[in-house]
Amino acid sequence: MTDTAPRPTLEAVAARAGVSRATVSRVVNGGDGVREALVTRVRRAVEELGYVPNQAARSLVTRRHDAVAVVIAEPETRVFADPFFALQLRGISKELTAHDNQLVLLLTEGRDDHVRVGRYLAGGHVDGALVFSLHLDDPLPGLIQHAGVPTVFGGRPGWSESGGDAVFVDSDNRGGAREAVRHLVGLGRSRVAHITGPLDQTSAADRLEGFRDVMPDADPRLVEESDFTPAGGERAMRELLDRRPDVDAVFAANDLSAAGALRVLRERGRRVPEDVAVIGFDDMLPVAEQTDPPLTTVRQDIEGMGRLMARLLLDRLGHRTAEGAEGAPSSVVLPTTLVRRASA
Amino acid sequence: MTDTAPRPTLEAVAARAGVSRATVSRVVNGGDGVREALVTRVRRAVEELGYVPNQAARSLVTRRHDAVAVVIAEPETRVFADPFFALQLRGISKELTAHDNQLVLLLTEGRDDHVRVGRYLAGGHVDGALVFSLHLDDPLPGLIQHAGVPTVFGGRPGWSESGGDAVFVDSDNRGGAREAVRHLVGLGRSRVAHITGPLDQTSAADRLEGFRDVMPDADPRLVEESDFTPAGGERAMRELLDRRPDVDAVFAANDLSAAGALRVLRERGRRVPEDVAVIGFDDMLPVAEQTDPPLTTVRQDIEGMGRLMARLLLDRLGHRTAEGAEGAPSSVVLPTTLVRRASA
Numbered sequence: 001m002t003d004t005a006p007r008p009t010l011e012a013v014a015a016r017a018g019v020s021r022a023t024v025s026r027v028v029n030g031g032d033g034v035r036e037a038l039v040t041r042v043r044r045a046v047e048e049l050g051y052v053p054n055q056a057a058r059s060l061v062t063r064r065h066d067a068v069a070v071v072i073a074e075p076e077t078r079v080f081a082d083p084f085f086a087l088q089l090r091g092i093s094k095e096l097t098a099h100d101n102q103l104v105l106l107l108t109e110g111r112d113d114h115v116r117v118g119r120y121l122a123g124g125h126v127d128g129a130l131v132f133s134l135h136l137d138d139p140l141p142g143l144i145q146h147a148g149v150p151t152v153f154g155g156r157p158g159w160s161e162s163g164g165d166a167v168f169v170d171s172d173n174r175g176g177a178r179e180a181v182r183h184l185v186g187l188g189r190s191r192v193a194h195i196t197g198p199l200d201q202t203s204a205a206d207r208l209e210g211f212r213d214v215m216p217d218a219d220p221r222l223v224e225e226s227d228f229t230p231a232g233g234e235r236a237m238r239e240l241l242d243r244r245p246d247v248d249a250v251f252a253a254n255d256l257s258a259a260g261a262l263r264v265l266r267e268r269g270r271r272v273p274e275d276v277a278v279i280g281f282d283d284m285l286p287v288a289e290q291t292d293p294p295l296t297t298v299r300q301d302i303e304g305m306g307r308l309m310a311r312l313l314l315d316r317l318g319h320r321t322a323e324g325a326e327g328a329p330s331s332v333v334l335p336t337t338l339v340r341r342a343s344a
Numbered sequence: 345m346t347d348t349a350p351r352p353t354l355e356a357v358a359a360r361a362g363v364s365r366a367t368v369s370r371v372v373n374g375g376d377g378v379r380e381a382l383v384t385r386v387r388r389a390v391e392e393l394g395y396v397p398n399q400a401a402r403s404l405v406t407r408r409h410d411a412v413a414v415v416i417a418e419p420e421t422r423v424f425a426d427p428f429f430a431l432q433l434r435g436i437s438k439e440l441t442a443h444d445n446q447l448v449l450l451l452t453e454g455r456d457d458h459v460r461v462g463r464y465l466a467g468g469h470v471d472g473a474l475v476f477s478l479h480l481d482d483p484l485p486g487l488i489q490h491a492g493v494p495t496v497f498g499g500r501p502g503w504s505e506s507g508g509d510a511v512f513v514d515s516d517n518r519g520g521a522r523e524a525v526r527h528l529v530g531l532g533r534s535r536v537a538h539i540t541g542p543l544d545q546t547s548a549a550d551r552l553e554g555f556r557d558v559m560p561d562a563d564p565r566l567v568e569e570s571d572f573t574p575a576g577g578e579r580a581m582r583e584l585l586d587r588r589p590d591v592d593a594v595f596a597a598n599d600l601s602a603a604g605a606l607r608v609l610r611e612r613g614r615r616v617p618e619d620v621a622v623i624g625f626d627d628m629l630p631v632a633e634q635t636d637p638p639l640t641t642v643r644q645d646i647e648g649m650g651r652l653m654a655r656l657l658l659d660r661l662g663h664r665t666a667e668g669a670e671g672a673p674s675s676v677v678l679p680t681t682l683v684r685r686a687s688a
Binding site for chain 2: 043047065077081089093094097102104105106108115116119120139146
């Protein structure tokens with residue numbers, strides 16, 4: 001455990017690989033312009049010797065850590081329970097790895113820990129941050145701003161209608177919700193209910209707006225706030241059936257809560273879609289395909305959003321300028337598509 | 345996104361909270377010896393002002409980051425697919441948070457990225473590291489040693505019988521496996537098969553040893569190497585049934601592969617436990633309770649192991665000496681227990 005052996009030097013790696021010091025340095029710093037065969041030889045020598053570049057010295061020169069923090073503003077238990085986050089992280093991980101940046105996931109037990117996260121971000125350990133699943137009264141955006149770390153948000157931040165000058169990647173939540181509810185109306189349904197997400201998140205609030213765009217005069221008892229979880233979807237569906245037993249369609253704000261709603265509908269003897277048509281949001285696989293019946297839903301490309309967030313941040317940090325990025329990156333709102341399966 | 349506003353100072357926080365500068369400093373640095381009511385007032389002022397302590401200056405004095413890296417030597421897709429890791433991280437997260445340390449999870453796409461992880465660890469961004477799910481020929485242990493970061497391992501590292509001078513937390517894998525196989529023999533079963541984990545991991549190799557302790561003369565066709573996944577368990581069970589249709593018991597090296605084996609046994613018309621008795625390893629909930637039939641298994645306290653790893657590391661770093669830790673921490677091997685349900 002004690003580090004008694006001297007650290008192997010760049011020279012030792014060069015000697016072992018049979019290449020010049022400059023070649024080792026280029027490989028260690030990204031490998032641009034070095035032949036694949038040489039890269040492989042140098043990497044093997046690095047592994048064999050356990051060579052670690054002197055990061056502190058390197059950082060002083062480049063002022064770069066080649067590391068990006070990811071902050072999901074949810075307790076770690078939720079991060080691991082909701083496949084949405086795993087998918088978004090998959091996209092981020094692929095993109096960062098393709099540019100040899102380390103993904104630094106900062107986990108917390110909840111909002112009380114966000115001051116500590118702000119401290120870590122301010123500590124000069126990462127070049128930038130990707131932040132998602134923000135809630136309206138979270139201190140994190142302020143802490144990040146004071147930390148002075150370039151940041152790209154997943155989902156429009158809630159502190160202003162347009163997201164202020166924040167750079168973010170989002171789906172067209174309002175437009176997607178409108179398309180879902182219009183589809184239900186097109187099926188001849190008139191008592192359409194909405195199971196929302198947590199309304200302190202813009203994604204959930206925007207989907208509710210989309211619902212209201214199509215159903216401006218909906219009975220308030222047809223809207224039930226929920227929390228994006230299967231258990232929350234079950235609770236909301238029970239509540240809706242008790243209040244309005246004549247409900248003939250449900251738009252759920254995500255697939256997980258739609259799956260919960262489907263279970264309750266079956267339990268109460270309602271046929272889907274004959275008695276009640278159901279639409280979700282996400283097209284999260286395999287969830288959306290494995291519900292009974294398979295779920296009609298609004299597709300957003302979750303992994304692709306993660307990839308795009310990472311790409312925008314790397315552009316900002318100047319990692320990708322060679323590949324044709326130009327000017328300051330701006331926010332991106334991606335279109336959604338309705339995917340028809342059996343439930344509506 | 346740009347950081348134009350000046351950073352709020354310690355003095356500003358003190359003024360807002362109506363306390364002394366020293367009190368703010370004590371709260372920001374851990375809160376020891378400050379009354380709860382004052383702590384709350386200071387924390388509120390910190391949040392309202394978006395105050396971030398000058399970490400660089402603080403680190404120079406304390407040489408501490410109050411951050412611990414967690415490295416799981418598996419691709420991020422597996423980290424999020426196997427609930428084992430979520431449970432271990434839960435224990436780690438709770439313990440680190442209780443001592444106001446930031447959990448820094450370093451995710452990778454696979455072993456090729458471990459040189460980059462070593463670089464980050466060597467870069468002075470964390471005080472220590474928790475490393476688990478090592479495979480035998482992984483360069484990570486060497487890279488970590490050269491990085492000079494105090495480390496505690498989850499699972500005995502594979503580079504020597506005793507783990508060398510590495511500090512690790514492990515379960516009694518061999519003893520637990522022996523108890524499982526003895527239980528099957530005690531049920532009168534004589535054709536006991538073993539579905540192993542990946543044998544380049546000590547946990548899997550040790551469980552195979554435990555199987556052999558009890559069944560030294562087992563037909564080699566009754567042992568099938570697998571990979572700790574449900575799909576791997578299915579493949580292994582098919583293979584075993586094809587080779588030895590008379591198999592009357594299976595010890596699977598973890599619950600996920602046992603769940604896969606149960607599905608194949610049902611598909612092939614074998615009754616469990618009447619025709620084939622099945623035992624798993626982990627007692628991972630809810631998996632072990634939700635199999636059909638519910639799974640008899642060897643229980644290890646996965647969350648508790650994560651907690652203990654974090655505790656040993658914090659002891660080493662001197663965070664917990666006030667609580668009675670003494671001397672250098674040493675490795676811990678925890679006992680296992682057989683949990684009987686319906687499958688054996």
